[in-house]
Amino acid sequence: xxxxxxPIPADVASASGFAAFYDAHASVVFGYLMRLCGxxxxxxxxIAQQAWFELVDQLAAGHLERARVAWLLTxxxxxxxxxxxxxxxVARSLRVAWTNPDPVDPWEPERTDVLEHLAGLDxxxxxxxVLRYLDGLAVPEIAEQIGRTTAATYSLLxxxxxxxxxxxEGGRDV
Numbered sequence: 001x002x003x004x005x006x007p008i009p010a011d012v013a014s015a016s017g018f019a020a021f022y023d024a025h026a027s028v029v030f031g032y033l034m035r036l037c038g039x040x041x042x043x044x045x046x047i048a049q050q051a052w053f054e055l056v057d058q059l060a061a062g063h064l065e066r067a068r069v070a071w072l073l074t075x076x077x078x079x080x081x082x083x084x085x086x087x088x089x090v091a092r093s094l095r096v097a098w099t100n101p102d103p104v105d106p107w108e109p110e111r112t113d114v115l116e117h118l119a120g121l122d123x124x125x126x127x128x129x130v131l132r133y134l135d136g137l138a139v140p141e142i143a144e145q146i147g148r149t150t151a152a153t154y155s156l157l158x159x160x161x162x163x164x165x166x167x168x169e170g171g172r173d174v
Contacts, residue, residue, distance in 0.1 A: 012067040013059045022052065025069050032073055036080050047083070051076040090134060117167040125160035132157060 011017030029051060033044035054075050058066040118126055124146075131142045143153035 008064055008067045012064060018056070018059070021067060025072065026052075028069055029072050029076055033076055033080065036077065043083075047076055047079045050079045117164060120167060121160060121163055124156060125163055128153065128157045129160050129164065 009017050009021055012021050026048070030044060030048050033047050034041065037043040037047070051072050055066060055072060118129065121129070127146060128142055131137045131145060132139070137145070139153050139157065140150050142157070143150045146153065148156065
């Protein structure tokens with residue numbers, strides 16, 4: 001009998017029943033995700049955890065019929081695709097941001113590893129760049145979001161651009 005056709009354990013909503021279900025099927029979900037994630041164990045673990053948490057939520061809401069491997073794999077695949085789409089949107093947005101630079105600062109990076117270097121910036125610099133170029137917020141809106149004055153936000157944005165430029169041009173160790 002296929003695990004997807006196996007009867008749903010009557011006690012799957014109990015701690016011991018869920019633990020038995022998890023023990024029986026965790027390797028199937030994780031193995032599927034390892035293949036989907038190209039062997040990235042960290043990503044596979046994170047997505048598997050999301051799928052199992054979703055099942056816990058569904059069981060708590062009384063949806064015992066969802067305690068199937070096929071349902072878990074569907075949720076896991078959806079979470080993977082959500083992340084994949086999000087990464088593609090960010091990459092497209094960064095390309096657009098750097099091909100349409102702010103007229104005050106006409107510099108454009110020529111390398112495609114902007115995301116890697118963006119991750120290396122401090123959190124304040126990263127947030128203003130993301131809010132400006134990915135979310136398309138105006139500087140006064142960014143200032144409001146981060147609790148700074150508009151002038152301070154313009155200054156932070158300029159420093160963040162300089163730092164990112166230096167990293168992209170190889171002027172800083174990353």
